[in-house]
Amino acid sequence: MASSSGPSEGAIDALMRAPDSEREYTTPHRLQSTHTPNPRFTISTRTYQQQFSTMYFLRLASLKPHVDALAHSAWGDTTIAGEAVQHCDRVLDVRQGELCWVSGTVYMDMGLKPNILDDITKDHWIAAPPPRAKYTTPGADRIMLEDESGRLSLVGGVLGTMHLVTGCVVAVMGSETGDGDFEVLDVIIPDLPPQGPVAEKEEEEEGKGKSKGKGKEEGKGKGKGKVVLCSGLSFRGGLRESFTTDLLSEYLLGELGTPTEQAHTATIIRLILAGNSLGAPLSVPVPAGEEKAKKYGYDASAYNASPALALDSFLAQLLPSLHVTVMPGETDPANVSMPQQPLHPAIFGEAKAYGGSTFERATNPWTAEVGGVGLLGTSGQPLDDVYKYVEGEDRLAMAERLLRWRVVAPTAPDTLWSYPFNDQDQFVIEECPHVFFVGNQDKFETSLVEGAEGQRCRVVLVPRFSETGEVVVVDLETLEVEVVKFQLRELVS
Amino acid sequence: MPPRRASRSSSGGHQAVLSFKTPSKIVKSTTHLPVAKKDAATSPKKRASTSISIPAASTSPTSSPLVDEATLSPTTTREVVTNEALAEYYKTHILGTRRSQPLHQEDMSLQDKVLRHWDMSSQYGPCMGISRLERWKRAERMGLRPPVLVKVVCEGLEDGGKAWLEEALSLRGLCRL
Numbered sequence: 001m002a003s004s005s006g007p008s009e010g011a012i013d014a015l016m017r018a019p020d021s022e023r024e025y026t027t028p029h030r031l032q033s034t035h036t037p038n039p040r041f042t043i044s045t046r047t048y049q050q051q052f053s054t055m056y057f058l059r060l061a062s063l064k065p066h067v068d069a070l071a072h073s074a075w076g077d078t079t080i081a082g083e084a085v086q087h088c089d090r091v092l093d094v095r096q097g098e099l100c101w102v103s104g105t106v107y108m109d110m111g112l113k114p115n116i117l118d119d120i121t122k123d124h125w126i127a128a129p130p131p132r133a134k135y136t137t138p139g140a141d142r143i144m145l146e147d148e149s150g151r152l153s154l155v156g157g158v159l160g161t162m163h164l165v166t167g168c169v170v171a172v173m174g175s176e177t178g179d180g181d182f183e184v185l186d187v188i189i190p191d192l193p194p195q196g197p198v199a200e201k202e203e204e205e206e207g208k209g210k211s212k213g214k215g216k217e218e219g220k221g222k223g224k225g226k227v228v229l230c231s232g233l234s235f236r237g238g239l240r241e242s243f244t245t246d247l248l249s250e251y252l253l254g255e256l257g258t259p260t261e262q263a264h265t266a267t268i269i270r271l272i273l274a275g276n277s278l279g280a281p282l283s284v285p286v287p288a289g290e291e292k293a294k295k296y297g298y299d300a301s302a303y304n305a306s307p308a309l310a311l312d313s314f315l316a317q318l319l320p321s322l323h324v325t326v327m328p329g330e331t332d333p334a335n336v337s338m339p340q341q342p343l344h345p346a347i348f349g350e351a352k353a354y355g356g357s358t359f360e361r362a363t364n365p366w367t368a369e370v371g372g373v374g375l376l377g378t379s380g381q382p383l384d385d386v387y388k389y390v391e392g393e394d395r396l397a398m399a400e401r402l403l404r405w406r407v408v409a410p411t412a413p414d415t416l417w418s419y420p421f422n423d424q425d426q427f428v429i430e431e432c433p434h435v436f437f438v439g440n441q442d443k444f445e446t447s448l449v450e451g452a453e454g455q456r457c458r459v460v461l462v463p464r465f466s467e468t469g470e471v472v473v474v475d476l477e478t479l480e481v482e483v484v485k486f487q488l489r490e491l492v493s
Numbered sequence: 494m495p496p497r498r499a500s501r502s503s504s505g506g507h508q509a510v511l512s513f514k515t516p517s518k519i520v521k522s523t524t525h526l527p528v529a530k531k532d533a534a535t536s537p538k539k540r541a542s543t544s545i546s547i548p549a550a551s552t553s554p555t556s557s558p559l560v561d562e563a564t565l566s567p568t569t570t571r572e573v574v575t576n577e578a579l580a581e582y583y584k585t586h587i588l589g590t591r592r593s594q595p596l597h598q599e600d601m602s603l604q605d606k607v608l609r610h611w612d613m614s615s616q617y618g619p620c621m622g623i624s625r626l627e628r629w630k631r632a633e634r635m636g637l638r639p640p641v642l643v644k645v646v647c648e649g650l651e652d653g654g655k656a657w658l659e660e661a662l663s664l665r666g667l668c669r670l
Contacts, residue, residue, distance in 0.1 A: 050622030057618040061635050148615035422623065423631060 014258040028254065028266040030321060031225045033371040035270070040426050041339035041363040043419055050422045052413045056167075058425040060105050060147060063169035063406060066190045067103045071171035074188055075101050078173075085173060090149040096176045103171035104147035106164045108389055110135045113415060135388045135415075145172060145182070152176075156184035163401065165389040167410030190406045192451030195432035199372030223477035224371040225269035228252065230471040231379065231439030232464030234279030234331065235314070237306025244469050247486040249317050268473070270370055271322055274439025274462055275329020275379025278307045308347045315359065316350035325360040325368075329379035329440060337417040338381065338409055339426065340364040365408050367433065373476040376433035380440035382409035383461075385416045396445040399438050399459050403429065403449055432457055435474055440464055444472060446481050579603050582642050604646060605657075611643045612656045626653030 071087075078085045086100040094100055112135040143154045143164060154172060164170065164187075174184040233245060250256040254265045281304035318324055328334030328343050335341055342361035345352040351359050362368075365378040386398050389411065402408060409427045412418035418427075432455045441461040449457045458479040463470050469486045583603060587610045588594070598606055612620040617632040617639055626647040632639040647654050 051619055053619050054622065058635075061618070061637065 014260070028259075028262050030254075031267050031269050033225050033269045034369075035323065035360075035371075036369040037360065037362075038367045038369070040367065041365055043339070043341065046419065047422070048420065050420050052418075052420045055413055055418070055421050055425050056105055056146075057148065058421060058423075059167065059407065059428055060169055062425060062428050062430075063190055064103055066406075067169055067171045067188060070190070071101055071103060071173070071188050075173050075186070080185070091145055091147045091152045092149040094152060094176050094182065096178070099173075099175045101171055101173035102145065102152070103169065104145040104152075106166060106168045106170055107144040107146045107151065107414075108164070108166045109142040109144060110389070111137055111140060133388070134391070136391050138391065145170070153181045154184050155181045158184055158187060162187050162189075163390045163392070163398070165386050165410050166414040167407060167412070168405045169407075189404055191404050192449065192453075192455045192457070193406050193429050193432045194453060195434070195451070195455035195457070196374070198434065199369070223267070223475070224373060225476055226267050227370060227375070227435070227474050227476060228268055228271045228471050229274060229377075229437050229439070229460060229462045229474060230271065230465050231274035231329070231441075231462045232276045232466050233273060233311070233314075234276055234464070234466035235307045235310040236279040236282050237304055237310055238282055241466065242310070243488050244465070244486045245314055248465075248471065249314060251484065251486070252318055253321055269323060270325060271318065272325045272366075272375075272377065272437075273327060274377055274437060275327050275364060276331045276440050276464070277311050277326060277329070278332050279466065280331065281307050309349075312348050312351050315348060319351055319354040319358045323358045323360070325362045325366065327362045327364045327366050327377070327379050327439070329364065330381055334364075337419050338364070338412050339419065340379075365427075371476050373435065374431065374433040375435045375437070376408065376429065377435075377437035377439065378408060380438055382411070382416060383438045383441070385409075385411045388415070395438075395441060396447055396459065396461055399436065399461060400447065400449050403432070403436055403457060403459065406430075434458065434476075434479060435460065437462055437472075437474075443468070444470055444483055446472075448479065576603070578642065579607060579646070582640070583607055586640065607643065607646060608650075608654065609657055611640075611647075612658060620656035621659050624653035624655060625650065 075085045080099055083099045086098060088094050088100045088102040091102055091104050094102055112132055143159055145152045145154055155177075156174065162170075169190060171188040172182065172184045173186045173188075174182055177183050230248070235241065235245075247256070251265065252268060252271060254262045257265070315324060315326070326343060328340040332340075332343060333347065334343055340363060342363055345355060345361065348359070348361075355361070365376065365382070367374070367376040369375070382402070383395060383399055386402065387395060390398060402410070406429045407425075407427050408429055409416055409418070412427060413420065432451065434456070435458045436449075437460040439462045441463055443461070444463045445461040447459050449455075449459055451457075456479065458474065458481065460472055460474065460481060462472050465471065470483050471486075473482050473484060475481070580603060583606060587607070595606070598609075601609065608625065611617075611625060611629075617628060617637055620628065623631070624647075626644065629639050629644045629647055633644075
């Protein structure tokens with residue numbers, strides 16, 4: 001956040017001057033932009049008549065044509081040792097000893113995956129096994145390729161470099177060995193989906209369906225604006241947390257800094273809270289002897305509303321001036337299964353008044369077009385689940401692979417609880433976003449992913465604000481990111 | 494799988510009563526009139542204004558003259574599946590792909606056999622938890638080109654028709670649907 005002139009002189013000159021009644025102060029205006037929400041993750045009617053296998057069928061049916069096309073062009077005229085590569089329609093059509101390629105869904109057979117038998121053990125014995133950080137057992141895990149007809153066990157050194165998880169749709173080329181395993185020579189993934197062009201501002205005025213109609217163009221020369229990504233605010237109702245969040249809200253409102261900084265902040269068009277805005281409330285100690293009778297099985301007076309009130313007042317400060325999107329996370333009061341539905345407006349006493357204008361209660365995952373730029377993001381649960389399947393700590397590479405597999409939550413519904421989609425697997429990424437963010441990660445990481453057809457996507461891992469005090473500012477025009485960190489000196493020790 | 498009962502009349506009870514004993518036409522009147530949509534995409538061989546019910550999917554090689562238009566009156570628009578058309582579909586597309594005759598299907602009517610084959614065609618997805626007609630429409634939406642004849646038959650069923658497997662399991666209390 002360096003100002004254009006010398007750091008201290010500019011600041012001193014701008015801030016530390018005597019009040020001057022003749023001086024004209026210009027009021028900076030915030031940049032306006034359009035916002036086109038995408039309701040694909042909103043589930044209006046929930047029916048549970050269908051099975052989860054339908055989701056796998058839908059995912060395979062939508063991704064298989066792309067994978068097959070890529071595989072045809074890659075292996076169509078490949079010959080290995082004089083033998084041409086055949087194409088097998090179904091997994092079970094693979095013949096022993098024949099060099100062929102086939103496509104299907106990956107299934108990882110891991111012994112350490114959550115097992116229903118563990119739950120039964122917990123019922124009968126007191127000590128439950130501790131939750132594991134990873135499900136992997138190197139050497140003992142099996143990778144299988146599956147489609148409607150059956151399953152095929154995959155072996156081969158190349159699989160170790162692909163880091164596949166359950167739910168990816170891939171095409172594999174190889175041959176079946178004597179003991180029934182398929183020896184893989186090469187793997188093809190769908191790779192980045194096609195990316196639409198960034199809509200220019202003029203085109204957005206033609207009424208794009210559900211555009212919220214705030215497309216006032218101000219300052220055409222300022223670009224598309226910036227979006228602030230923040231996650232893990234974790235309001236708990238404590239006293240000290242308001243120090244850093246107040247700094248954040250002052251920064252976003254332009255109350256902080258010199259006029260240069262304010263001009264910079266005026267280009268921020270939206271704040272996205274990517275999950276975990278509410279944390280576990282600090283428990284209110286009940287004085288002995290005053291324990292009230294429990295009605296309906298829980299003690300109503302033990303409910304601590306201060307996290308929700310704190311979040312609500314934080315939002316109410318920002319909403320008159322800034323668009324805010326709130327996504328539910330793991331610790332938020334929303335449904336557990338993905339896609340998480342928007343938080344209920346009753347939690348937000350003051351902020352809900354802005355529900356029709358600047359306040360957006362979003363789903364998790366969330367996708368929308370802001371200023372013509374496509375955004376897609378989750379609150380972290382899909383990536384955390386993928387992390388458990390894969391050896392290694394490189395979360396940024398895992399997030400990139402999610403894009404390349406074209407599925408935002410591949411482990412749903414295997415280990416990630418999910419709604420059984422009946423019509424279309426909404427987790428399949430059909431259009432490549434320009435910004436893909438994952439919230440509630442350990443540290444900030446970013447990279448620019450490029451595709452074969454010229455697609456460009458900025459992948460951002462957003463750290464938890466309650467632990468690091470960092471927020472990420474993404475410039476929608478250039479897809480560059482910068483990190484702004486809020487910290488109090490006396491807390492740093 | 495539990496052993497099949499000898500009589501399958503319980504499954505036929507939910508469906509419209511059809512008579513396959515006489516080679517007469519089965520005429521079902523339908524309320525919807527998708528003529529405009531079908532006209533746009535119909536193959537050239539069916540363009541009579543009284544003809545119905547062959548939507549765009551008929552460009553696939555599985556289509557055959559399934560609708561007998563000659564005896565329709567010009568003012569009515571109905572979906573017609575003849576017994577002969579059903580039998581021909583069964584012979585070419587179901588028996589033709591198998592190596593042996595299906596077993597234990599002696600008591601099933603031709604329509605039941607065709608619908609059972611539709612349920613068990615896994616390339617259109619699992620048959621449980623969704624009605625037959627809805628499953629056909631979803632397959633059509635996804636571009637899988639399901640056979641048109643099946644749709645016509647399903648439209649005559651009550652509520653689009655539940656898969657045989659689903660009905661059988663719920664009758665035995667094995668799935669709550």
